[in-house]
Amino acid sequence: MRPFGDRVIEAVGRIGPLCVGVDPSAALLDAWGLPDDATGLSAFSSRCIEALAGEVAVVKPQVAFFERHGAAGMAVLERLVSEAASVGLLVIADAKRGDIGSTTAAYADAWFRGPFAADAITATPYVGLGALEPMTVAAQETGRGLVVVVATSNPEGRGIQESTGADGVTVEAALLAEIAARNAAERAATGVVCGSIGAVVGATRRGLRVETVGGVLLVPGLGAQGATVGDIVEGFGACPAGSVLPSTSRGLLSVGPSGLRGAAARLRDDLAAALA
């Protein structure tokens, strides 16, 4: 399989810069007229895939909403991943996994090689990016991506993310530099255009050298969280073409299944025009 970063660049170039979160919360299942159980979850997922196939580059199932339904919900996630792949949608499993030692290798098995194997997974770095090494190596080996949470837009995240190390650099800036270094090494070694390690940076976050990350930037916050297309352009317009994935979930999904395709296409076109 071609490396994840280059597959994103290609898909965004062909279709447009938008990632749609698949967040089947109890409230959205109800709004879509579906039961809050695994059958509702399955119908919701299938309708999202049908509506979004060919219209967006990437879908991002939020794993928590599948875990709510236990093993039956996780079986729906397995099917969603394979259904999405069969219609050419890239999948970022929004799992926010992260741990140390052999556990990290187990997560790599689960999300890059096992039944959930998606094109990429999100990761949380509290134990240090270096501790996630088995996941970064496995991502590169399998042509998949590890998209690391770096800078979130929620106010409670500022305390940790803006703390500074002994060198005066903030946690989020240091992490972004570490990701950039890994992507630079990968690009030098393999010739990929866009490295396998991505970063999650909230749409309204500023002051970070996002244009140097050398991997995919997943940018949540459009819609329900209040960010606009203008915010994306202002914060991420200088990043390499095709590497930015603005993401929306509730804001778009709340239009309901029948309006989803059209609403996604309009937002995608707005983003494509603004980022062009």
Added chain:
Amino acid sequence: MRPFGDRVIEAVGRIGPLCVGVDPSAALLDAWGLPDDATGLSAFSSRCIEALAGEVAVVKPQVAFFERHGAAGMAVLERLVSEAASVGLLVIADAKRGDIGSTTAAYADAWFRGPFAADAITATPYVGLGALEPMTVAAQETGRGLVVVVATSNPEGRGIQESTGADGVTVEAALLAEIAARNAAERAATGVVCGSIGAVVGATRRGLRVETVGGVLLVPGLGAQGATVGDIVEGFGACPAGSVLPSTSRGLLSVGPSGLRGAAARLRDDLAAALA
């Protein structure tokens, strides 16, 4: 259900201070003569529960090793949680979950109310403890625990965890103080002895005010990771009786199924004597 913290105090007082990690890695499944699939995972889990029932206070399944086997693995986890409860073992699901907004509420549903509902779950705080509010509230409402990763023993964790905020306090110390404040408020409001918010602190970590946390301290590192009973006493001997859960996984599980009960009992007795 009685609050999680008080249930831990009671179980540790009655049985002894030990948490055994259930980590069915590919290597351990092989060492136990079991296949690396959901049937092997199921046999491994059942043998652990049988061996540990009545001998230890708490078991800690590492969720990554169940995810490796997809939805079928997660079904084994559902059964493990209910089997453990039926023989009186407390369960901390080592899931390291954490996110913002409605996702956090979904994790609370999954791990405190849904089919995976364990006595407690581990959480990762990169987005800020405040962002996990729906999980802390749900833990208190359901008599369950949220055990937050604070200070890990891996060297890659030092960068983030020892960064300092504008007040000069490290990330890990600030987090511990925030947890202590929440537990103090809960104790004042409800009269519990031990609050619902716990902390994960590696066995070899020092210099943190662990004795003031007012909740359960989950302390990994015994055995394969190199920490000793002496390390536990040195670092955590001043914590309130029954609130410390030293944890071991591989080091103990590698004795195999037939020796597990005896080895767990010996380690538990060593810890009980040392912490008395």
